[in-house]
Amino acid sequence: MSLSDLINQLVIDTLGSTAAFRGELVLCGTIVLILLSRVFNLTSRVDSFYVTLAGSAVALYLAGPWLTVEPVGGSQQLFTGLLVYDSFTIYFRTLLFFFAVLFAVFTRISGVPDRDAAPDVYTLVLGATLGMCLMASSNHLLMVFLSVEMASVPSYALAGILKGRRQSSEAALKYAVYGAGTAGIMLYGISLLAGVLGSMHLPTMGVRLAELLQAAKLLDGTNMVLALGGLMILVGIAFKLSAVPFHFWCPDVFEGASAEVNAFLSVASKAAALALLARVAIGFGSIAVPAVPATQVAMFSVSEQAATAQGAPSEAAAQTATPKIERSSQIKALAPARDFLARVLAFTAIITCTFGNLAAYGQTNIKRLLAYSTIAQAGYMIMPIPAAMVLAGTNPEAAGAAMAAMAFYAGVYLFMNLGAFAVVAFLRNALNSEDIADYAGLIRRCPIVVVCFSVILFSLIGLPPLAGFNGKLLIFSSLVEAKLWTVLVIGGLNTAISLYYYLRVVKIMTIDPEPENRIPVSLSFIPGTYVAAITLPLVVLGIWWNNLNQFALSAAAHLF
Amino acid sequence: MESSYLTLLSLIVFLPTAGALALAFFPREKTEAMKIFSLVITAAVFLLTAVMALPGKGNWQFNTSLSEMQKVFSIDWIPSFNINYFMGVDGISFPLVILTSFVTMLSMAASWTIQKHVKAYCMLFLLLETGMIGVFLSLDFFLFYVFWEVMLLPMYFLIGVWGGPRREYAAIKFFLYTLLGSVFMLIAILILYFNSDLTKLSHEQLIASGVVSSQLDQAEQSRQIAQLHAKSNAVHTFNILALQQMGQHTTVFDSELLFGKSLQWWAFLLLLLGFVIKVPSVPLHTWLPDAHVEAPTPISMILAGVLLKMGGYGILRICYPICPQAGYDLAYFVCALGVVSMVYGGFAALAQKDFKRLVAYSSVSHMGYVVLGIGVWSAIAGTQYNSDAWKMGVNGAMFQMIAHGISSPAMFFMVGVIYDRVHHRNLDQFGGLFAKMPVYSGLAIGIFFAGLGLPGLCGFIGEVFVTLSVWNYNKGLAVISASVVIITAAYILWTLQRVYLGPEYKGPHGDHLHPMNARELAIAAPLLALAITLGVYPQSLFSYMTPSVDRTVQDLADWTRKNDETARPKATAEIDGAEPSATVVQQ
Incomplete structure (x- = not known):
């Protein structure tokens, strides 16, 4: 392949990718706009x-499921296999953009950041959101x-955005140091896996791993290296998830x-x-459904009719038919990897859940x-993922439902x-305090906010x-x-444990x-x-949750 | 037809919710108007249920000649999870629905003494009623669970805000216990759901369980059923009636789950745990004395009158019919729970110094009869699968639930009346009330005798039915449960003696002992009247519930016979099988 061919391919690939990437592009444009407005005062x-x-809002409109490509x-x-664009991407991108809209309104009402700091904060927030979109659609180690770093670095700055507050600076430093450490470990893990499997493209790595496992060519040492590499990557993700034992940064x-930054970190980042x-x-x-590269997509769309005449699709169909059998045997071969992941993740989920609930007391x-x-x-929220791993080999539909449970939640x-x-x-803003004790008897002063907060806490239980119940129901379903x-x-026991401390807050506010x-x-x-507008969906989704559930199910439909 | 049932049952369930929402718009200072409005709402709900109870063949009337579910309707709610808005009523749930609406109305009337945050109180009270009635009417497991939980929050606040000195402790204890139980219940529900399969059910079973509406014409029914049977994957369901059919006629719940025990064994145990906490049975009863004692009088009435019945109802409607094999295996365990509660509750009541705590422990003892009566699985090979004793036991248990639902709220109300006057409940400081409050004392003695189980009053029938049926099951248990009557008599008579008899009242606030007012009389008198009516003419209640109870029990007895026949070698089955038919001929 000559250089011009390569460049041609790249151009076609990039152009073919942009349509599916326009939400993110709008975000990029917005960031540039804010920065420019800063430059020109x-x-x-x-x-x-x-x-x-x-x-x-424009990004949400362009990326949402209603107008989707x-x-x-x-x-x-997309982009030579760096990203993957499927209904799962659409779901999480919609979620993130929707959150960005709500978040912007929230910061406006609460008055943090003030007008001077606003351009900085919004740039950081949008930049982090962009990174999170990339996280949700990553297809390459x-x-x-890069996406984890892109989401994290703005978050470090956001954590310290309250200038002149010691605690805030300390938090930012702690966060950054911790983040840097886990990023290093993750990078090391990536290099280990890439070294053994000879690629960083996730689906290719899966196929290679399956081949190695199928041929039983794994030496004991390689086995260890693979496991170690996997664990190290999980460390990086666990840090973002604040999963135990990589949660220490979180409370501080x-x-x-x-609180505004907390909302951002706890929702979008998670x-x-x-x-x-x-x-x-x-x-x-598992071996993902073979994704169509953007080059092919572009060629399809450009010369669709011509291609049909020349019988190209039948060729493509023939190409996908053989991998199908191969794919199922490869998925079977990956059973040890799934087992390993399921065990590690299930253990992490249990520990995280129990520790979080007990420490909250x-x-x-x-x-x-x-x-x-x-x-x-x-x-x-981690729990359905091991469930999906267990189910992936035998019951792809149920495995998809497990991922849908996670997406729903x-x-x-x-x-x-x-x-x-x-x-x-x-x-x-009203009390000048963030101590629970100072919320005592608030129901007599601001009943609507207290009732809404109680509803939110009950939903968290x-x-x-x-709606929180339905999320938990779906997660427990996947476990069953x-x-x-x-x-x-x-x-289940954790649900009962968590009751006490959530209810304590409600009790202080009301009784x-x-x-x-x-x-x-x-x-x-x-x-x-x-607050009422944010709480109302919890009640509505608590009673009529069919549509969201179906959206989540369709999001996960192509994963397995 | 279905739409009229939809209107009726939805109205009964959600009228209180609508009332609660309407209350939000009342001005804060109009407390009297709020109470009257709430009373009107609860009275309207009672009226609706009373209309159902009237004899007649109208569209809204409960048909006592039917043993199946009636007034059934089903609407798709969450199609992606096979959840339906599915309700109906039969002879097991209907008496409990009436009891609920009746007790709720009376306790709303008893709420006039509430002065603090009246608006919130009335709203929570009405929401509570929605939850309680919803539990008895829903036939979809998910819906059932939602109502079951909806009840918790109002109850937590009603105890926690308006209760006695240790109210916060009592409220959180109640909440934690029940939530723990319901988490286990949720696990069992999911286990059952994911192993259920509608395609395994036959044409008749699908129609009987309301999966395919019986209102449709035959062609449409056949089309829908054929469509269902054509599916290759399992079709899961939350339909309680369909789950019952699966439990009794298919093997979907028989596969092994953990530690060599079958799926239904675990499901039964988890569900039982959830229900038994509510009943409550010893040793999971410790929330009850605290909650009952700390709750304000009207809430104690509801707790004792309605909430405890949900446990018994759940065991009868859900545990046994869905998991018969497990129920059969664990029959003695369930009976033991009942007997231990009866004995322990009785002795604990004897030891109490606090009047309200005594009544609370009497509830533990009385509800033990319910568990025992339901658990008497006497239809076994040894009795030629004769289910008569068991039918008697379950009928007795149902009767006991209603009777206790009348006598116990009345007892709590009587304690509340005296507490409002003298502000203490110490049994040792009472005495001589008869002289000062003769009408009150007369009513109270009548009501306490009803609780004691004196013949001619409502408590007697249930206890006697249960005790007699146990005799056919296990004579030892029968002897114990019969002797509990002596303990009951001891603590009730001793209480009456300490409180009402004696020369004169020497405790604090003696000058406040003025006679009952008209409102109090209007609450206590109907309860006593009902206690006497049911005691003298129990048929009035049995006529509603016996057909459905007998049918449920007969189904389980048939299951036992079939199960034994398939389990035993064919040859012996034939010999044994010949015997019952011979006895039938002789009869």
Whole structure:
């Protein structure tokens, strides 16, 4: 292949990819716009909030499922296989862009960041969101690493955005050091795997691994190297997920950073990390449906009719027919890898969930409490992935449903944690405090916010008829299907454990008497409305959750 | 037809919710109006159920000649998870629905003494009613679970905000216990769901379980059933009636799950755990004395009158029919739970110094009869699969639930009346109330006798039925359960003596002992009247429930016979099989 051919291919590939990538491109444009307005000193005249809001809304509109570019063949590779574009990508991108819109509105209402800091903060937020979109669609270990870093580095800066606050700076430093350490470990793991398997392209690595396992050519040493490499990559993802034992940054960062940043970290970052974990787990535990490279897509679309005349599709069909048999035998061969992943992830999920719930008991600061709650919730959200690993070999449909359970919960979780941190931020503005004890008797002062916060907390416990219950139901369903009884029972017990500390917050707000010397608390109409608007979906999705469930199911339909 | 049932049952369930939402718009200071409004709502719900109870063949009337589910409707709710909005009523659930609406109405009337945060109280109270009635009416397991849990939150706040001194402890204890039980229940529900398979059911079974509506014409039914049977994958379901059919007529729940025990064995145990916490049976009863004592009087009435019945209802509607094999294997375990609760509850009641705690422990003891009556699996090979004793036991248990649902709220109300006056419940400081409050004392003595199980009052029938049926099952258990009556008599009579008899009241606040007012009388008198009516003419209640109870038991007895026949070698089965038919001929 000559150089000009290569360049030609690259051009076709890139052009073929852009249509599916336009949401992210809009985000890039928005970032550049905000930076330029900063350079030309326009920020005093144009509020960067509106730029952010418009940018993320347009991105949401272009990337959402309503106007989507259908992935060719269910799953399509972008940019020479670095990214994958399928319904799973669409689901998580929609989620992230939707969150960006809600988040922009939230920061506007809560007043953090102020107008001077706004361009910086929004640039960082949008940049991190971009990285998270890449995380959710990674198809290549290089991309995995780059996207994790791209999401993390802005987050470090965000954690320290409250200038002049010691705690905030400390949190940012802790976060950055921890992040750098885990990134190094992850990179080492990637190099180990790439060395053994000779590729960084996830589907190719899966095939190579299957070939090695099939031929039983693995020496004991290689086995260890593979396992070690896998574990090291998981360390990087576990850090993003704040899974035990890589959670230590979480409570400190959450306490130090502002509630707004916490909302961003706990929702967007977690959703993207989950999607990434799913991608990596599927990459090594199963052979993905052969994705169509963008070059082929472009050629199809350019010369579709001509190709039909020449009988090209039948050729393509013949090409996919043979791999089908091969694919199922390869999936079978990957059983040890799946088993390994399922064990490691199930163990992580159990420990994370239990630890988060137990550690939340003694907390007096609401942000620390919610940080531990976030850790525990991450544990629940990891659970369906080992279930999917167990099911992938025997029952692809059920494995897809397990991933759908994770996606569903991530969708519900968006409302729960955004709502919770919104309440914390608004109450901080009103009370100037983030101690749970200072919330005593608040129901007499701002009943709507307290009722909404209670609903959010009940949804986090998982009580019907709220959306959090349905998420948990789906997760537990996947565990039953996979017959992971230990995880199931521990997950169930954790629900009962978590009741106590969530309910304690509710109890303090509703049952406890008001302190006598409290400054008058008043919340204006707009914050109350915002909180109510975030809480309402929890009730609506608690009763009519069919559509979201179907969206999640269709998102996971092409994964296995 | 179906749409009219939809209207009726949805109205009964969700009218209180609508009322609660409407209450949100009441001005804060109009407390009296809120109470009246709530009372009107609960009365309207009671009226609706009372209309159903009227004799007649109208569309909304409960048909006592039918033993199957009636007023059934089913609407797709979450199609991607096979969940339906599916409700219906039969002779097992209907008496409990009426009991619920009746007790709720009376306890709303008893709520006039509530002065704190009236709006929140009324809203939570009405939401609680939705949850309680919903549990009894839903036939979809998911729906059932949602209602089961919906009840918890209002109850937590009703105890936690309006309760006595240790209310927060009692409320969280109640919540934790029940949530733990329901988590296990959820696991069992999911296990059953993922192993259920509608394609295994026959034409008749699908129609009987309401999967395919019986209202459709035959061609449409056949088309839908053929469509279902053509599916290659298993079709999972939350339909409780379909799960019952599967449990009794197919082998889908027989596969081994863990530690050599079958799937249904585990499901039964997990479900039983959830229900037994609610009943409650010893040793999972410790939430009850705290919750009952700390709750305000009207909430104690609801707790004792309705909430405990959900456990018994669940065991009868769900545990046994869905997992018969496990029920058969664990029959003695269930009976033992019942007997231990009866004895332990009785002795614990004897030891109490607090009037309300005594009544609470009497509930533990009385609900033991319910568990025992349901658990008497006497239809075994040794009795030629004669299910008469078991039918008697289950009928007795059902009767006992209703009777206890009348006497126990009444007892709590009587304690509440005296507590409102003298602000203590110490049994040793009472005495001589008869002289000061003769009407109250007369009613109270009547009600306590109903709780004691005096012939002619409602408590007697259930206890006697259960005890007699146990005699046919295990004579030892029968002797124990019969002697519990002595303990019951001891603590009730001793209480009556300490509280109402004696020369004069010497405790604190003696000057506040004014007679009952009209409102209190209007709550206590109907309860006592009902207790007497049911005691004198039990047929009034049996006529509603016996057909359905007998049918449920007969199904299980048939299952036992079939199960034994398939399990035993053919030759012996033939010999044994000849005998029962011979006895039938002789009769």
